Amino acid sequence: MTTTQQSHDQELAQIRENTPVCPVTPPHGVPTWLVTRYDHARAVLVDPRISKDMHSAMSAYQALFGDSSMALDDNMIFSDGPKHTRLRRLVAKAFTPRRVEALRPRTQQITDQLLDAIGPYAPVNLVEAFTFPLPITVICELLGVPADMRADFQRWSTTVAGTVYDDDSVRLQQAAEEQMHHQLVELVALKRKEPGDDLLTDLIAARDDGDRLSEAELVSMTWLLLFAGHETTARLLGNAIHALLTHPDQLRRLVAEPHLIGTAVEEFIRFDGPAENATFRVATEDIPLADAVIEKGSLVQIVLATANRDPRHFDRPEDLDIGRTDNHHLGMGHGIHYCLGASLARMEAEIAIGTLFRRFPHLTLAGEVPRLGPENPAFRGVSALPVLLHART
Numbered sequence: 500m501t502t503t504q505q506s507h508d509q510e511l512a513q514i515r516e517n518t519p520v521c522p523v524t525p526p527h528g529v530p531t532w533l534v535t536r537y538d539h540a541r542a543v544l545v546d547p548r549i550s551k552d553m554h555s556a557m558s559a560y561q562a563l564f565g566d567s568s569m570a571l572d573d574n575m576i577f578s579d580g581p582k583h584t585r586l587r588r589l590v591a592k593a594f595t596p597r598r599v600e601a602l603r604p605r606t607q608q609i610t611d612q613l614l615d616a617i618g619p620y621a622p623v624n625l626v627e628a629f630t631f632p633l634p635i636t637v638i639c640e641l642l643g644v645p646a647d648m649r650a651d652f653q654r655w656s657t658t659v660a661g662t663v664y665d666d667d668s669v670r671l672q673q674a675a676e677e678q679m680h681h682q683l684v685e686l687v688a689l690k691r692k693e694p695g696d697d698l699l700t701d702l703i704a705a706r707d708d709g710d711r712l713s714e715a716e717l718v719s720m721t722w723l724l725l726f727a728g729h730e731t732t733a734r735l736l737g738n739a740i741h742a743l744l745t746h747p748d749q750l751r752r753l754v755a756e757p758h759l760i761g762t763a764v765e766e767f768i769r770f771d772g773p774a775e776n777a778t779f780r781v782a783t784e785d786i787p788l789a790d791a792v793i794e795k796g797s798l799v800q801i802v803l804a805t806a807n808r809d810p811r812h813f814d815r816p817e818d819l820d821i822g823r824t825d826n827h828h829l830g831m832g833h834g835i836h837y838c839l840g841a842s843l844a845r846m847e848a849e850i851a852i853g854t855l856f857r858r859f860p861h862l863t864l865a866g867e868v869p870r871l872g873p874e875n876p877a878f879r880g881v882s883a884l885p886v887l888l889h890a891r892t
Contacts, residue, residue: 504870511535511805520791531798532782532791537809537829539788540777540801545834549780549799552579573719575839576778583835589712590720590839593701599843602641606847609636610854617888622865625884630736631729633851637843638728642721643690643697648682655679656726683718698724724840732844734773734880736851739764741881742771743856744864746819753821754860760853763821764845767852768830769807770819775879777801777832803829804879861889 514521515535523531534543543549575586613632617623631653639649655678687703694700699721702712712720743750753763780799785792793799807828808816814825831838838844856862866885871878 520789532793535802535805537806537812540806574723589705592705619888631733634729634732643699731773737881738771739767760849764848765826769828772830775804859888
């Protein structure tokens with residue numbers, strides 16, 4: 500872990516210990532309260548007084564995302580109550596465990612193909628060669644995105660995910676979102692004309708007592724599934740591989756006891772998950788919490804990375820333990836906004852990490868590992884992962 504990341508994590512840990520509900524003024528300029536302890540975070544994630552409907556707090560929304568994002572944000576992430584329930588029910592009809600489980604053989608095949616393509620004796624950046632290509636291929640195949648659209652979607656979504664709060668990056672983000680929206684509209688129209696055996700076709704057809712997704716909701720939901728379905732999983736894979744390579748005792752244990760891959764994935768999510776913070780929320784009234792009062796209209800930022808290392812809840816929270824069983828982390832959320840794609844992410848991680856170290860148990864780092872800076876508000880993790888595979892002969 501880089502010195503910058505360590506300093507950032509130490510600062511957040513100090514906030515958790517000294518001022519667990521803490522007011523800050525981030526670069527976006529909107530007054531924000533950090534929630535850093537596990538019990539507080541878990542409570543806030545289900546508190547009905549803390550809203551996910553950012554459109555109801557328009558000035559805060561515009562400061563965070565600009566006007567161009569609205570066309571892509573008509574989805575579950577930015578809704579509460581009846582609307583959220585309606586949208587999630589419709590999407591869940593298409594996003595079933597059966598459909599996710601049916602992807603397991605194909606996910607294994609994609610994993611093997613990607614690893615086959617890597618030269619075993621030359622340094623390789625696993626972020627470019629493996630941890631990003633795998634989930635973008637899986638989610639695009641699940642949704643039914645044509646192959647000739649996938650590179651554009653990955654490039655645009657990476658631009659959106661990497662945005663920090665300065666004028667140049669905001670302009671890039673807005674341009675990417677406009678291009679993405681235009682392409683998604685075309686994709687939905689294509690699927691209406693030429694339906695297939697894919698999730699997007701199922702979303703178009705999904706009904707509940709006569710209700711169905713509107714055109715705007717279809718486009719936005721497709722964006723959410725596409726973006727969340729590859730970006731977070733890619734970061735999870737990179738972080739997990741790096742964690743094992745920097746904790747050789749845990750790597751040796753996983754190689755010797757491959758059946759631990761399930762608990763290992765849960766530990767990777769807890770120890771260094773892809774999301775530093777939960778998605779933004781806004782207080783709809785004054786809310787007493789700990790020794791503070793979160794003021795009505797303020798943004799609320801739940802720091803998952805710090806809550807998941809809270810010593811009040813986890814034994815030895817700073818240790819990576821792939822055999823940890825009492826592991827009720829918040830890395831996938833909690834309550835009604837619990838990640839709909841959690842089962843897909845877990846399946847991909849189990850296959851990707853298990854296969855990588857089964858085939859290359861002597862894989863080692865081949866250079867410095869840069870990480871996304873704390874100024875990136877959305878994701879946490881390695882931005883490159885140079886390794887030598889050291890394949891067995």
